[in-house]
Amino acid sequence: MTDVLLEIKNLGIEFKTGEGTVQPIRGVDFFLKKGETLGVVGESGSGKSVTSLTVLGLLPEKTSKIVSGSIHFEDEEITHYSDRQYRKLRGNDISMIFQEPMTSLNPVFTIGEQLSEPLKRHKKMSKKQREKAIVDVLKQVGIPRAEQIIDEYPHQLSGGMRQRVMISLALLCEPKLLICDEPTTALDVTIQAQILKLMKQVKQDKDMSMLFITHDLGVVAEMCDRVVVMYAGEIVEVAEINELFDNPLHPYTKGLLASLPTNNDRKSKLYSIKGQVPRPNEIGEGCAFANRCPFAFDKCYAKTPPAFSEGDHLSKCWLQQPEGR
Amino acid sequence: MEDNNLVEIKNLKKYYEISRGLFKSKLIVKAVDDISFSIRTGETFALVGESGCGKSTTGKTLLRLTDATAGEVKYKGENILSLPYDKVRSLRSELQMVFQDPYASLNPKMTIKQILMEPLRVHNKFTPEERMQKIVDILEIVGLSKAHLNRYPSEFSGGQRQRIGIARAVILNPDFIVADEPVSALDVSVQSQVINLLLRLQKEFGLTYLFISHDLSVVEHMTDRVAVMYLGKIVETAATEELFADPKHPYTQALISAVPVSHPSEERERIVLTGDVPNPANPPSGCSFHTRCPFAMDICKTIEPKLKQVGNDHIASCHLYTEHKEEKEDAIIHS
């Protein structure tokens, strides 16, 4: 299993809220191979962002705890890491790009100051070397006038430029794993196209692995090698990208793909999944999707389905049970 | 054709003045800069473009939710922008709006009943019993039930709230609805439900929509004609199918090609634009798109192209489709 970079096993998280406790993710299981881009797709409340924050040890300590499972990064269990160990990991081995580039940059520091931060912490470099490294990485992500930009503040840049700065920040220490949490959701389509192209190219050049979190199936189709589909805190399906689009097994994935306007005749009624995404406190026994599923039967309401696999294609649905119903 | 137009927008302008302090001249942002289009009865007309292009401002201005700087908006032959405000208020029963953010567009302190009662009360429609019946009916039409009447918006999910927002807009039986990004804040699995609802209501009530969106796949699916906006101007207008099959303006071409693929094996020839959208307070000279246009010529930097017929019911403003010489002379004469 040396080619596995990140492996998450049976991960469960508990949040304390004003009303009691909820489990935003339950029994999450997946792995990420070296050099691969793994997509994590889900809607709001699916637990996709919680999963990525857990990997980086960024969950709020007071109100959340890991109740089960493990996370292995390069064959080392990291859920028990101390703050200090996590700090060494973050920015160095694992970097993250967030959705909102404005709020993830500190407005009172110049771009150069923000970019030199991880280098100061993780690499021994002289000031000159640092500046050169920063200008280099800014040029790599296609920022014009890199030498001047380092003295400018975040608010002087456009949304697309800021996201480029975020990407360069993530790339500085040449991490092995790059986690992207909806990196293009806040951007316009033409800018999104630029950024996606850049990320593909950067990934190839640096030989990184990527965990790509998004709700947009189109972006997944463009970027990912394999996909994990999450719904209401659970993984419902894992498959290779073409396999997922050609032969989705879970009714939720099927429904999502069928409801895309491009998969429906113009002006016709779109296929749609009935009902609403459940709130975390509404999830009880059985399959979380059962109340919206057109194929649900008694067993679905009674018992949470395990993962059934067909080669590399996993799905958590009773319909996939080998001996049928 | 002319008689068929429900709404006609002529030379609409909306400029914002930004004061930069006591001794500096005011900055003028041309959010909507001299646009004209007309919406035919019963159709869905789309305004597309990226953030800051002025599409939402257009929607708000033509409903007179903000004051226009110049131009006219003719609704059934009457100019809404020059009517006295009281007249506009009573006209609002025919002109409605659906908002983007279902969390911000419902008053958190009002129950669903109060929210839906308000339009009926304000326009003094029906007797009290009839009103109640109307509210219950409309709730069922949008897929909610009477059990929800005494609940507050915070007890609903985004999709349900958007249904309430839509119910509020259609309860008065309007003729025209401006839908400003009605599905972009919703979860993927709920988006299709709301799109279906809008399509169904259009059939049932004979509605005319102005559909403002940046999501091209939704626009392609549900609209009849499209106008593409860039930096406050319309750069291309065409029937939806024609526009997606044969976009003329380089910006439209880039925009359509930038939409993510719908299947991983799909190969798309993509025009990736360089650079960012310019600052609307300081737009480029000539054609405002020339700084990012892959086909930019010398003339584009100096002379603003006019909208020209480029096909059947298809107009675009680009020098690629104009006789340059004529245009140049024309410009010299005018200047």
Added chain:
Amino acid sequence: MNATEVMDDQINKKTSKVKNFFRKLSRSWTGMLGFGIIVLLLFLSIFGEWIAPYDPMDAPLSKGLLPPMTDGHILGTDQLGRDILSRIIVGARVSVIIGVATAVLAGLIGTIVGVIAGYFRGWVDVVLMRIVDVTLSFPFILLVLVINAIIGTGLTNIIISLAVAGWVIFARVIRSEVLALREKEFITAAIATGVSKFEILVRHILPNIFTPIIILASLQIGTYIIAEASVSFLGFGVQPPEPAWGNMLNEGKDYIFSSWWLITFPGIAIIITALGVNFFGDWLRDTLDPDLKGE
């Protein structure tokens, strides 16, 4: 669901709201403490005369300046022989009346001014806010004293002078709330529906500023109680022999070196009250308006 069921639903909601209040309160010890102190205070201000062991006005001079725990006087007596515990208990009423009445009056004036300034903007806003700025530039206590000196002393007058000096805080906060609300999409939605300006104000703006008004008022009550005590201490405000914590301090200050209990116990009463009201106000703010919660 028929009509009675809907009614039941509403009644259930009401009771669950009360339950919800106590459940949330029980999670914060400062909130509980504050709430407890407020309940005690209200209780004393209503039933104080019956609870007090002695008549607070009864002054047997022979029993003057008894130290605490002598002759059945738990907190001792003052220079005129009046029981200090009884005077503190009965004096609670003055504090409660002044705190609540001033908050209501100042809140009312401030809300009206703030709403007008924030909703109508323009020159009205400019004029009103300059008045607020000027008022705020005076030290609060000084302003209260000046007004008090002009209109005279006594319970009603002290309330008036506190409110006249205190409404500006409400005006400021409410104006900014209204300014923020004006830009909310549901207000645009109301305009798009055809709702008139006045109705927007009454139905959409006012209900949404109710929470900040309550929070601010609860936090201001503590300030007013302390201010009343200070003003009474300086000899304005509530006049002796009427028992009030402030004038007890004033009367006791001459004996500060010989008989410490004269000023210590009213002082503690003021501290506990102000603390309790603030604890409760803080909790209320955190619960009703989590956005304002300071980290």
